Amino acid sequence: MTGDQDGLRIALVSEGCYPFHPGGVSLWCDQLIRGMPQHDFTAVALTVDGTEQPWWPKPANLTEVVSMPLWGRRPRRARRGPAGFDEVHEAFVRSFIPHADDSPEKLAHALHRIFDLARRSDVGAALVSNDSVARLIRAVHDCGEGPISLRDAVIATDLLEHSLRPLMFPPVRADVCHLAMNGLSALAGMAAKWAHGTPLMMSEHGVYLRERYLGAVGETLALPAKVVLLGFHRALAGAAYRTCDMLTPHSDYNRRWQLHSGADPSRMWTMYNGIDPAEFPVAQGEPDVPTIVFVGRIDPLKDLHTLIRAFGEVRRALPDARLRVFGPVPEANKDYHASCLRLADQLGLTGAAVFEGLVPSQVDAYHAGHVVALTSVSEGFPFTVVEAMSTGRPPVCTDVGGVSEAVADAGLVVPPRDHDAVARACVRLLTDTPLRHRLGRLARQRVVERFTVQRWNDSYRTRYAELTEAGR
Amino acid sequence: MILDELVTRIAALLPDPVDELQVAALLESQGVTDQVAVDRYARADVFALAQEVFERLPRTSVTAEDRERHRTWPHAVRGPLYLLPTTVFPAVAAVLGGPGAVRAMVLATVVTWVWGAGTSVVAHQLLGRGAPATAARSLRLLGVGGVVIAASVASVVLGWASALFVLPLAGLQLAIGVLLFHGREVLLSGAVLPAGAGGVVHLVSGATGIALALGGVTVLLAVGVAWRCGRGTHDSAGVRLPRAGALLGTALPSSVYAAVCAALLLYTDSRYALSALDLAVAAAPLVLGMGVVEWRAHRFFDTAADELRGCVLPQDFGAATWRALLRELGICLVALGSAALVLLVALRWSGALTSSGALLIDGHVLLGGAFFLGFVLVRTGGVTRAALITSTVLAGTVVATELTADPPPVFLFSCTALSVFLLLALRESVGQVRHYR
Numbered sequence: 001m002t003g004d005q006d007g008l009r010i011a012l013v014s015e016g017c018y019p020f021h022p023g024g025v026s027l028w029c030d031q032l033i034r035g036m037p038q039h040d041f042t043a044v045a046l047t048v049d050g051t052e053q054p055w056w057p058k059p060a061n062l063t064e065v066v067s068m069p070l071w072g073r074r075p076r077r078a079r080r081g082p083a084g085f086d087e088v089h090e091a092f093v094r095s096f097i098p099h100a101d102d103s104p105e106k107l108a109h110a111l112h113r114i115f116d117l118a119r120r121s122d123v124g125a126a127l128v129s130n131d132s133v134a135r136l137i138r139a140v141h142d143c144g145e146g147p148i149s150l151r152d153a154v155i156a157t158d159l160l161e162h163s164l165r166p167l168m169f170p171p172v173r174a175d176v177c178h179l180a181m182n183g184l185s186a187l188a189g190m191a192a193k194w195a196h197g198t199p200l201m202m203s204e205h206g207v208y209l210r211e212r213y214l215g216a217v218g219e220t221l222a223l224p225a226k227v228v229l230l231g232f233h234r235a236l237a238g239a240a241y242r243t244c245d246m247l248t249p250h251s252d253y254n255r256r257w258q259l260h261s262g263a264d265p266s267r268m269w270t271m272y273n274g275i276d277p278a279e280f281p282v283a284q285g286e287p288d289v290p291t292i293v294f295v296g297r298i299d300p301l302k303d304l305h306t307l308i309r310a311f312g313e314v315r316r317a318l319p320d321a322r323l324r325v326f327g328p329v330p331e332a333n334k335d336y337h338a339s340c341l342r343l344a345d346q347l348g349l350t351g352a353a354v355f356e357g358l359v360p361s362q363v364d365a366y367h368a369g370h371v372v373a374l375t376s377v378s379e380g381f382p383f384t385v386v387e388a389m390s391t392g393r394p395p396v397c398t399d400v401g402g403v404s405e406a407v408a409d410a411g412l413v414v415p416p417r418d419h420d421a422v423a424r425a426c427v428r429l430l431t432d433t434p435l436r437h438r439l440g441r442l443a444r445q446r447v448v449e450r451f452t453v454q455r456w457n458d459s460y461r462t463r464y465a466e467l468t469e470a471g472r
Numbered sequence: 473m474i475l476d477e478l479v480t481r482i483a484a485l486l487p488d489p490v491d492e493l494q495v496a497a498l499l500e501s502q503g504v505t506d507q508v509a510v511d512r513y514a515r516a517d518v519f520a521l522a523q524e525v526f527e528r529l530p531r532t533s534v535t536a537e538d539r540e541r542h543r544t545w546p547h548a549v550r551g552p553l554y555l556l557p558t559t560v561f562p563a564v565a566a567v568l569g570g571p572g573a574v575r576a577m578v579l580a581t582v583v584t585w586v587w588g589a590g591t592s593v594v595a596h597q598l599l600g601r602g603a604p605a606t607a608a609r610s611l612r613l614l615g616v617g618g619v620v621i622a623a624s625v626a627s628v629v630l631g632w633a634s635a636l637f638v639l640p641l642a643g644l645q646l647a648i649g650v651l652l653f654h655g656r657e658v659l660l661s662g663a664v665l666p667a668g669a670g671g672v673v674h675l676v677s678g679a680t681g682i683a684l685a686l687g688g689v690t691v692l693l694a695v696g697v698a699w700r701c702g703r704g705t706h707d708s709a710g711v712r713l714p715r716a717g718a719l720l721g722t723a724l725p726s727s728v729y730a731a732v733c734a735a736l737l738l739y740t741d742s743r744y745a746l747s748a749l750d751l752a753v754a755a756a757p758l759v760l761g762m763g764v765v766e767w768r769a770h771r772f773f774d775t776a777a778d779e780l781r782g783c784v785l786p787q788d789f790g791a792a793t794w795r796a797l798l799r800e801l802g803i804c805l806v807a808l809g810s811a812a813l814v815l816l817v818a819l820r821w822s823g824a825l826t827s828s829g830a831l832l833i834d835g836h837v838l839l840g841g842a843f844f845l846g847f848v849l850v851r852t853g854g855v856t857r858a859a860l861i862t863s864t865v866l867a868g869t870v871v872a873t874e875l876t877a878d879p880p881p882v883f884l885f886s887c888t889a890l891s892v893f894l895l896l897a898l899r900e901s902v903g904q905v906r907h908y909r
Contacts, residue, residue, distance in 0.1 A: 048712075049718075051713075051714065051715050052664075099491065128906040129904070129906070130786035130787065130789075130790065130903070130904055130905055131786075133786045133905055133906075134785055134786050134787070137784075137785060147784070147839065149781060150780055150781070150783050150784065150789060150905065151780045151781050153779065154905045154906060154908070154909050155909060157906070158906060158909050209493070210493075210496075210497040210500070211497075213493060213494040213497040213498070214488070214497050214498065214501055216490065216494065217485065217486055217498065219493075223488045223490070223531065226488065227490050227491075230490045230491070230494065230522065231490075231491075234491070234493060253907060256506070256517075260493075260519055281764050331711070331712075377501050378501060398503075399503065399505055400500070400501070415503035416502070416503045417502065418500065418502060418503065
């Protein structure tokens with residue numbers, strides 16, 4: 001353990017984010033590392049196969065990047081078979097099948113034993129053996145959710161093996177292990193805690209478990225297999241909340257889910273995302289025609305279809321209105337982008353609703369509109385809302401995640417998937433100039449008072465110090 | 473009443489709810505906040521509301537059956553497609569001279585066998601990643617690379633005249649691999665017809681020029697069609713291609729396995745290509761039946777997929793797949809044995825059959841069975857294990873042949889041993905359900 005609080009080694013753990021992918025969580029990670037040059041950071045990234053290339057420029061104090069591929073070849077520790085594995089695996093599957101109030105504690109205990117076994121033998125092969133599949137089938141049958149077909153049991157067993165891979169890698173060494181999210185990242189943190197006594201802290205942007213649940217809607221997997229996999233994630237989320245020494249949800253909305261999953265309120269601090277208001281100055285003047293701006297990646301979670309439909313309604317009231325969409329199109333979302341263009345075309349909005357791609361300066365994008373709209377169906381505590389507010393542009397947002405906590409009375413918040421409500425809010429702000437200016441001033445004031453990066457950095461620095469002090 | 477409406481709405485969106493938290497997540501995504509739960513539904517919060525909605529929701533599994541079946545029977549006709557172009561070989565031998573033609577054929581076959589195995593793995597990897605266009609492009613470019621390598625090696629080792637024969641032969645063999653990868657058996661059968669006709673012309677009239685010309689037409693047709701295969705396909709959106717090093721890492725073991733298989737076959741066969749008729753044609757049943765071997769290997773995995781749906785426990789599956797493996801092995805041996813029987817009867821009838829020839833023909837039947845087992849082991853136990861076993865048998869074959877100076881019985885014994893070793897390896901791996909996900 002490092003004695004000096006201004007020279008800590010922080011392991012920052014995330015899945016599918018920093019430093020290999022863009023997005024809000026990655027931006028948060030980058031901001032955190034750059035904001036604390038006095039600390040050295042190790043980015044622990046749960047990756048697909050370990051061949052990913054960095055997307056973010058490397059800060060000077062990011063001294064190491066550890067990749068833990070979930071889908072590459074299994075990491076091997078030793079050639080010996082895992083003695084005692086059968087009993088451990090039985091406890092593992094029975095800990096979350098069926099879900100019970102004590103599932104998180106039982107799962108944490110079983111995971112600890114699997115971790116111990118994995119340090120001296122190849123647990124990966126045993127996790128997908130016929131015996132393991134049979135144990136899972138019997139557990140599902142006994143809990144009354146079955147029968148699960150052999151095929152689904154094989155799929156579920158395989159996915160569980162991949163999920164447990166963070167336990168198979170050498171545990172990271174750090175003074176503080178900071179999880180950027182719950183879920184499989186928590187396994188890397190738990191391993192560090194069990195191996196080295198590393199204090200564990202978790203920040204959640206969105207709610208990992210909630211997003212897992214939503215992701216499973218419409219998945220073509222039989223119900224018993226879904227019960228197994230989501231039961232695992234539910235118990236894992238609860239186990240992680242209990243294992244962490246400190247939880248820093250990014251909004252009170254997230255906090256609700258954490259408390260409901262068994263988190264201890266005495267170890268929780270809500271920490272809102274912060275930005276540098278100087279980088280997002282107040283806009284001077286407004287565009288000539290009524291303009292709505294969207295800033296963010298093109299993604300189904302942003303529900304741009306609702307925004308486009310809403311804009312169609314806005315155009316009925318304000319025929320000169322424009323919608324300017326700024327943001328990158330991830331490769332995986334090209335089809336969604338095309339569907340947005342088709343919808344705009346079908347509604348006769350081509351030329352009025354324009355997708356302008358990634359812009360060099362997000363500030364210019366915010367300044368380009370009278371109002372900034374965000375119609376997401378799922379959010380944590382989005383940077384884009386806070387940035388827009390900092391520029392004095394009042395936001396029109398859907399009431400998801402921590403959005404309403406960010407906006408409060410400095411903008412208009414409407415129900416998700418309701419394009420009429422979005423349209424009414426936009427028309428109201430576009431036509432009522434005094435209201436728009438008043439909300440814009442309130443928005444800027446709210447950011448300066450509550451959501452600055454300085455305040456945010458100070459809070460995390462304090463939390464790190466508390467964790468290391470408590471660990472002595 | 474108002475809760476009933478909510479239940480109906482959620483049931484339409486979530487026919488297979490897992491638990492009350494999933495319902496809570498969905499409610500929130502539909503705009504139901506804690507405030508809405510209190511104001512509209514008089515419940516403490518979204519979680520309390522979700523608990524009640526979950527208890528009222530019907531639960532039905534909405535699994536989608538992915539029983540998409542690819543046609544596997546066209547594999548059965550591949551044997552004649554492999555064999556037909558080889559009928560031009562006597563015409564080539566007439567030009568290059570017997571030993572020179574054999575050396576050129578062996579070199580071209582080894583290079584394209586090894587190179588084609590690696591190329592196929594690369595293409596399948598890319599296809600599995602959702603990149604069919606890149607897979608097709610890789611096949612084309614690597615195919616050209618294989619031809620260049622084969623011709624270059626031939627020009628250095630055998631001289632330019634042999635290289636002129638190796639160039640089209642390697643091009644044809646790699647083009648056949650490309651066409652089969654894309655499932656273009658019909659186009660391929662059209663392309664190889666001229667070569668077959670040329671072989672017959674040479675056999676009947678001894679006309680070398682026309683036989684070689686028709687063989688050339690086959691090469692041009694096969695290469696031309698293969699070059700166009702896969703055009704018009706597109707990689708899936710968002711596909712991330714593996715690095716070249718990763719592709720090489722997966723392709724290399726397959727190429728090594730192909731190399732030892734080729735060595736095992738050609739170490740014995742190459743010495744008889746220009747010898748007595750029964751020894752020279754001993755490999756014909758294997759070449760003819762290789763399509764059947766590939767077909768039954770695919771059928772085995774289809775059967776295993778069915779067993780995965782039908783069996784309740786893994787041990788039932790293990791027993792069922794072992795039975796299926798033995799059944800398919802039996803079918804392969806019967807098919808190859810039938811072709812061998814016809815050949816043996818014909819040779820006996822013509823007075824050309826010797827005991828060595830009979831042993832060599834029988835050995836090729838067993839080698840076909842071993843190749844079937846090898847296909848299955850590669851997918852269930854790993855290509856490295858298959859390569860190690862085959863390498864061991866190859867080493868034993870070389871040593872025993874040098875000691876006894878009587879290759880046919882050694883070859884028969886080696887192929888028997890190879891089958892036994894592969895079966896022993898499969899006994900451990902073939903019943904493990906994880907290989908069939």
